[in-house]
Amino acid sequence: xxxxxxxxxxxxxxxxxxxxxxxxxxxxxxxxxxxxxxxxxxxxxxxxxxxxxxxxxxxxxxxxxxxxxxxxxxxxxxxxxxxxxxxxxxxxxxxxxxxxxxxxxxxxxxxxxxxxxxxxxxxxxxxxxxxxxxxxxxxxxxxxxxxxxxxxxxxxxxxxxxxxxxxxxxxxxxxxxxxxxxxxxxxxxxxxxxxxxxxxxxxxxxxxxxxxxxxxxxxxxxxxxxxxxxxxxxxxxxxxxxxxxxxxxxxxxxxxxxxxxxxxxxxxxxxxxxxxxxxxxxxxxxxxxxxxxxxxxxxxxxxxxxxxxxxxxxxxxxxxxxxxxxxxxxxxxxxxxxxxxxxxxxxxxxxxxxxxxxxxxxxxxxxxxxxxxxxxxxxxxxxxxxxxxxxxxxxxxxxxxxxxxxxxxxxx
Amino acid sequence: xxxxxxxxxxxxxxxxxxxxxxxxxxxxxxxxxxxxxxxxxxxxxxxxxxxxxxxxxxxxxxxxxxxxxxxxxxxxxxxxxxxxxxxxxxxxxxxxxxxxxxxxxxxxxxxxxxxxxxxxxxxxxxxxxxxxxxxxxxxxxxxxxxxxxxxxxxxxxxxxxxxxxxxxxxxxxxxxxxxxxxxxxxxxxxxxxxxxxxxxxxxxxxxxxxxxxxxxxxxxxxxxxxxxxxxxxxxxxxxxxxxxxxxxxxxxxxxxxxxxxxxxxxxxxxxxxxxxxxxxxxxxxxxxxxxxxxxxxxxxxxxxxxxxxxxxxxxxxxxxxxxxxxxxxxxxxxxxxxxxxxxxxxxxxxxxxxxxxxxxxxxxxxxxxxxxxxxxxxxxxxxxxxxxxxxxxxxxxxxxxxxx
Numbered sequence: 055x056x057x058x059x060x061x062x063x064x065x066x067x068x069x070x071x072x073x074x075x076x077x078x079x080x081x082x083x084x085x086x087x088x089x090x091x092x093x094x095x096x097x098x099x100x101x102x103x104x105x106x107x108x109x110x111x112x113x114x115x116x117x118x119x120x121x122x123x124x125x126x127x128x129x130x131x132x133x134x135x136x137x138x139x140x141x142x143x144x145x146x147x148x149x150x151x152x153x154x155x156x157x158x159x160x161x162x163x164x165x166x167x168x169x170x171x172x173x174x175x176x177x178x179x180x181x182x183x184x185x186x187x188x189x190x191x192x193x194x195x196x197x198x199x200x201x202x203x204x205x206x207x208x209x210x211x212x213x214x215x216x217x218x219x220x221x222x223x224x225x226x227x228x229x230x231x232x233x234x235x236x237x238x239x240x241x242x243x244x245x246x247x248x249x250x251x252x253x254x255x256x257x258x259x260x261x262x263x264x265x266x267x268x269x270x271x272x273x274x275x276x277x278x279x280x281x282x283x284x285x286x287x288x289x290x291x292x293x294x295x296x297x298x299x300x301x302x303x304x305x306x307x308x309x310x311x312x313x314x315x316x317x318x319x320x321x322x323x324x325x326x327x328x329x330x331x332x333x334x335x336x337x338x339x340x341x342x343x344x345x346x347x348x349x350x351x352x353x354x355x356x357x358x359x360x361x362x363x364x365x366x367x368x369x370x371x372x373x374x375x376x377x378x379x380x381x382x383x384x385x386x387x388x389x390x391x392x393x394x395x396x397x398x399x400x401x402x403x404x405x406x407x408x409x410x411x412x413x414x415x416x417x418x419x420x421x422x423x424x425x426x427x428x429x430x431x432x433x434x435x436x437x438x439x440x441x442x443x444x445x446x447x448x449x450x451x452x453x454x455x456x457x458x459x460x461x462x463x464x465x466x
Numbered sequence: 467x468x469x470x471x472x473x474x475x476x477x478x479x480x481x482x483x484x485x486x487x488x489x490x491x492x493x494x495x496x497x498x499x500x501x502x503x504x505x506x507x508x509x510x511x512x513x514x515x516x517x518x519x520x521x522x523x524x525x526x527x528x529x530x531x532x533x534x535x536x537x538x539x540x541x542x543x544x545x546x547x548x549x550x551x552x553x554x555x556x557x558x559x560x561x562x563x564x565x566x567x568x569x570x571x572x573x574x575x576x577x578x579x580x581x582x583x584x585x586x587x588x589x590x591x592x593x594x595x596x597x598x599x600x601x602x603x604x605x606x607x608x609x610x611x612x613x614x615x616x617x618x619x620x621x622x623x624x625x626x627x628x629x630x631x632x633x634x635x636x637x638x639x640x641x642x643x644x645x646x647x648x649x650x651x652x653x654x655x656x657x658x659x660x661x662x663x664x665x666x667x668x669x670x671x672x673x674x675x676x677x678x679x680x681x682x683x684x685x686x687x688x689x690x691x692x693x694x695x696x697x698x699x700x701x702x703x704x705x706x707x708x709x710x711x712x713x714x715x716x717x718x719x720x721x722x723x724x725x726x727x728x729x730x731x732x733x734x735x736x737x738x739x740x741x742x743x744x745x746x747x748x749x750x751x752x753x754x755x756x757x758x759x760x761x762x763x764x765x766x767x768x769x770x771x772x773x774x775x776x777x778x779x780x781x782x783x784x785x786x787x788x789x790x791x792x793x794x795x796x797x798x799x800x801x802x803x804x805x806x807x808x809x810x811x812x813x814x815x816x817x818x819x820x821x822x823x824x825x826x827x828x829x830x831x832x833x834x835x836x837x838x839x840x841x842x843x844x845x846x847x848x849x850x851x852x853x854x855x856x857x858x859x860x861x862x863x864x865x866x867x868x869x870x
Contacts, residue, residue: 082518082519082521083519084519084521085519100519104515105545107493108493108494108495108496108511109493109544109545109547110493110495118543119543119544121542121543122541122542122543122544123541123542123543123544124539124541124542124544124545125539125540125541125542126537126538126539126540127537127538127539127540128535128536128537129536129537129538130533130534130535130536131532131533131534131535131536132529132530132532132533132534133520133530133533133534133535133560133561134516134519134520134535136520136521149544150544
């Protein structure tokens with residue numbers, strides 16, 4: 055499989071480009087990162103995947119696996135201080151379950167480990183609810199989201215049914231692909247993280263992004279948001295701009311089948327307030343950007359938005375995909391081309407459209423439970439769940455129907 | 467092609483393992499008869515892996531001699547099959563021991579493999595105070611359970627020990643200290659030290675001596691003599707008329723090393739150490755091989771320890787000799803203490819000789835002696851009325867004599 059790092063080069067983010075860097079594949083993983091919490095994340099994922107490699111894969115998961123956890127506490131003294139804090143804790147929830155999920159989502163544990171450990175995860179300025187932090191793995195294949203302990207509790211509540219759902223649909227779903235759940239403790243502060251597959255491409259840039267719920271109350275990007283490099287637009291913006299998603303009948307049918315199945319599942323679990331995340335890659339624009347950058351011939355490393363860029367940026371010498379990583383694009387991808395086994399949510403615009411695009415669409419933010427919301431609503435007069443979320447007066451069933459209707463209307 | 471003798475030639479010389487069908491264990495289960503051994507395997511695996519992510523420094527710093535790494539595992543409904551759910555593992559001075567391993571010509575991956583591919587084996591060899599011994603499954607390393615006082619003493623001498631090893635380029639008869647760990651299982655702490663095996667990982671030893679150069683009560687007890695491989699002592703050696711027949715060149719080199727070593731020990735005021743002597747009888751070993759092959763059943767005879775499917779040395783283990791060795795032959799890079807008998811020796815033999823038990827400090831002894839009327843440090847150690855300087859001289863003289 056051809057693998058030189060330049061196969062990544064032609065695919066650039068809107069602003070940057072990595073020339074072939076001389077980088078010796080990092081055999082020694084130093085877990086070097088700009089902040090301790092990231093080093094611990096790298097160390098922790100490295101450790102847990104190694105541990106799992108010494109635990110035989112069971113024939114099937116047991117009920118206990120859904121209650122299990124592994125916990126490790128490190129206390130070093132005058133040792134290994136260069137890149138890691140001396141004291142920290144790392145907990146992995148339900149390791150066997152997530153190993154099984156990764157398998158069902160066709161993610162090899164070694165690749166998963168490499169993506170998260172060869173180089174530090176990158177900050178993304180995308181925001182989740184409550185301004186929760188987003189990171190992406192250095193290779194943009196995975197998204198790491200900081201969540202609350204309530205989210206962890208909710209994950210545990212739904213995990214068995216979620217797993218069962220994944221088994222039944224053979225991993226073929228628009229729901230978030232949950233790949234790992236961790237708790238990191240450093241300096242007495244606990245941080246919870248969930249790793250999911252990136253909705254966007256690890257290579258093709260996203261030029262426009264929408265977060266759609268199918269509701270119309272206050273569903274508009276604020277001016278502050280619009281000032282960002284890649285703002286998160288919303289339902290009203292989508293409608294007002296006359297945005298279209300021309301994916302063709304077959305793709306639409308297939309997509310909506312999955313969507314229907316998914317939202318019905320969410321409704322049975324009484325989950326709501328989720329969104330459809332939509333990213334649009336403009337093929338021509340990307341080609342133009344390529345040429346612009348090549349013309350300039352700069353060696354600068356720009357921070358891209360972390361979610362949609364294909365470039366391997368990072369201040370510490372980001373390793374190019376090494377020959378050993380089977381996730382590398384085996385061949386050269388033409389403009390607007392992608393490997394559907396890696397960019398699993400990618401859908402091309404149909405033939406014949408003027409503007410050639412690639413769309414990335416999937417469901418995100420599925421951890422808000424209706425009962426938790428109602429409790430909070432009773433507790434406070436107005437309930438605000440992060441910027442832009444309104445007090446929903448619907449129930450999960452209604453939410454799912456309204457959501458589905460909206461999405462089927464915007465696809466063509 | 468791999469000589470069956472390699473596995474069968476065990477220290478205890480009674481058993482033999484035929485080549486087993488063993489698929490190289492990619493998955494390391496750390497399965498062992500005792501949770502403590504599982505934790506040891508897990509711990510060494512973890513420690514060497516951690517070290518592989520720490521850059522090798524150009525030189526050791528003072529802090530490295532005070533450092534430790536500690537890890538506490540608390541699993542819940544996970545990985546319960548071979549590991550305890552709760553345990554702790556501490557490694558003392560990881561960078562120092564990594565450096566020492568390097569100076570002793572031991573690759574970290576090989577070290578790791580020896581200690582983790584299969585569980586360490588019990589040895590009925592006894593250390594001071596009946597301390598427990600294990601060997602790595604491939605018998606390259608010895609794992610000894612020691613006291614916290616021993617660990618403290620190691621810390622006291624570590625810098626000077628390291629310096630000594632640097633200066634002699636690892637060429638010494640002193641114990642090759644390769645790692646020190648503290649394991650905690652069920653609230654109990656166990657200290658372990660790993661050293662290179664004095665004896666061969668292949669050639670069996672049929673007779674063993676622990677020599678100090680003193681003559682008071684230096685005789686194996688009846689109980690000891692009843693064992694499979696008794697540890698004989700100074701008086702036994704003399705009474706048996708035992709000879710160590712090595713040629714002039716070997717003798718010179720050996721005594722040069724020994725002199726430097728015991729001078730070093732005297733400087734550090736260490737004493738009560740022994741010269742461990744093991745004798746491999748080539749003809750006798752060949753005979754045993756023949757007998758074993760004749761009696762051949764396919765059952766998994768308990769070899770001197772490998773009850774759990776001992777993996778054959780895998781191709782990737784750089785320590786493997788690639789060609790089969792003939793009787794009495796050895797790879798001096800692995801069996802570093804081996805010395806062949808000279809041509810005029812009555813029997814063709816291989817001798818393994820090195821210094822052991824160096825952690826007894828004179829001041830600690832005196833303190834204990836003041837505290838109690840009689841001081842007994844384990845079976846066979848007498849109240850020494852000498853000081854470290856005298857001890858080293860007496861020791862050296864005795865060994866010189868027996869080599870003539």
